[in-house]
Amino acid sequence: MLPAIAAHAIRRYTRPGDLVLDPMCGIGTTLVEAIRLSRDAIGTEYERRWADLARANLHHAIDAMRHGRGDVVHGDARHLDTLLAPHHRGEVALVVTSPPYGDSAHGHVRSTSETGTPGVTKRNAHYSRDPRNLAHASTDQLLVAFAHILRQATLFLRPGGTAVVTARPWRTRGELIDLPTAVLAAGRHAGLLPVERCAALLAGIRDDHLVLRPSFFQMKNTRDARRRGLPLHLIAHEDVLIFRKPGTDTRTRRSCSQPRRSAPARICVHGCPVSQGSPHPCPAAPELG
Template structure:
């Protein structure tokens, strides 16, 4: 694999600064939001205005929002209804702020992706951008004793949900099995030569390193995709040639705890970016952009095109 632009400068400003005014209140509650700068870099690198972007695990809709703001059309699937509603709210917000693209959210299990996304879009997607759930130790927000009136700190917003069927709550083996299923269905939705961008990172579970990036590479290969690039997307800023770190409270705590035990752990300053290309197929004739123009309309103006599945 190669990468012409191996380091993506995706965090010149902090995540809250990137989201300010662009996303609705409540968005911050999602435990693992994609950095808007990462979604933007992927979209502007691998698509052109008018292209169709898909996120099969869209959460609060970061990929979709950045796509429509950059003149692309977007489809998203989200398992949890609460996050799907926030994604729809973020798309409406983008629409009211003049985003030229259109987006649609389907609620359901991405392992049933080809059932949830209408057949008219099969074989027409130009780019898939997504990230599998991982490592609750790197998620969450902190409320201090000053805020709660109680001693110590309280962690909040570190769960995707309490549904045990959510891929975020299953074993690593089941997560990878499910993610492979999702990538295989993404391949059906992609046009020949379309791209899949997966962002992820390793984490530690009971001291053991979970090398999710390498596992994602294997999952994509099993799903019939061609690995073409491996890059890094910065979570830190760059100032005067040096990295400006922005770790969370719990990332810092985990590093300090590990070092006390003699484990030379460091704060993660980037996401791994794995890029795949869809193999040429004998599948449906590409209909985009006509199909994209006819259906994934803004949720605010074309609510009849927002399909919902139970995902159960």
């Protein structure tokens, strides 16, 4: 989970004091961002190594910020109903999570110049060998299990609450795996209502130009394919799928896709007042008008 995506979702769909849940929390990125933004956080993680690290990261954030509450539970997210305390049911304002990606989308790489060894070295580029880890499941099995996880998370989501799922397409032996569209179907199957589909660019800005920041493995796979004459393109975005639990709750923040009933006075992006129905020659940006 990219910290910027988690933080944006938390700001948009929750208020200070709300509870945020990540049922596949990894090292706890979403939980830490929730604490930094004055929310409470709870997460579950299947692999004990990462659950322990997520718990340490969460407690470090709480100690540093001196506010917020949270916990990380080690266990299979397909059994949230037994892992999480019953009093959390209907209490969660926001679920933020992501399914496991293929091995080509994650890991750390060090080059020869950094390690002093020939070629490159890889670290954390593979999941554990536990066959029950969903990372080892086929795509079809993964989606069935992920839909079940979303149904379990919905038990704890309050009426009108939001679920944000990031999903990145990847390639396996040149074949594109369209995980985002499959996750969209899994959310519907879990009883959630799709409300938005956004794209988060995996890029930075340098000298007024976008600089792509995909994983090392995606770049290598694309370059190797092009050397073989396959015109593959680099995947440079992550889909952000936004769902809502049916029902209403007065505590739920208005979604950015829902218009206000009474519009305030209009202003342009530079802060200048704009008359309704008239052109706006903005003095702050004359080249744009």
